[in-house]
Amino acid sequence: MKKVILIFTLLVTTLAFAQDKNKKASIEVDGVCGMCKERIEKAAIRTKGVKSAVWSVDTHELKLIFDERKTDLTKISKGVAAVGHDTKEIKATDEQYHSVHACCLYRDEDVKKDHEKEKQDGQ
Numbered sequence: 559m560k561k562v563i564l565i566f567t568l569l570v571t572t573l574a575f576a577q578d579k580n581k582k583a584s585i586e587v588d589g590v591c592g593m594c595k596e597r598i599e600k601a602a603i604r605t606k607g608v609k610s611a612v613w614s615v616d617t618h619e620l621k622l623i624f625d626e627r628k629t630d631l632t633k634i635s636k637g638v639a640a641v642g643h644d645t646k647e648i649k650a651t652d653e654q655y656h657s658v659h660a661c662c663l664y665r666d667e668d669v670k671k672d673h674e675k676e677k678q679d680g681q
Contacts, residue, residue, distance in 0.1 A: 577626035580609070585631060587613060587620045588644040590664045590673040597658065601641040605634050620645075 587598050595613050598620060602611035607628025613620045622634065635645040642650050642658040644665075655665065663669045 579625050579627065580623055581626045582621075582623055583631060584619050584621045585635060585638075586618050586646050587638055588618060588664045589613065589615070589662065590670060591615065591662060593659055594643065594662050594664065597641050597662075598638055598643050601637045601643075602634055605629050605637045608634060 589595065589598055592615065595615055598613045599611045602608050602613075602620060602622060605624075607625040608622060609625065610623040611620060620638070622631075624634065632647060635648040638645055639648040639650040640654060642654045642656075642662070644650050644655075655663070661669065661672075
């Protein structure tokens with residue numbers, strides 16, 4: 559009986575602490591255009607353990623599927639910040655931010671306005 563209880567306890571403990579191989583999550587990432595989209599998604603995918611990364615220009619949401627045993631949201635955010643894009647958790651350094659193309663300078667109000675104007679003109 560003690561063996562059964564021990565085995566049951568170990569099984570429950572293992573299941574409780576198991577990490578998800580296909581964890582779904584999303585993070586907010588700043589950007590303004592299709593070039594930003596490509597850069598953000600590539601940076602996320604290059605993070606070991608990330609299986610899928612899709613960023614929306616309109617919502618600024620980066621939807622992820624990743625292996626929790628290999629990575630976490632902080633590591634993914636660091637990778638995205640390293641290519642110049644701010645996340646809620648990690649802000650890109652000025653050097654990283656200024657490495658992006660001039661039309662991708664999402665902190666600049668004039669750039670944001672230009673992209674908004676392009677969206678309205680395209681509709």
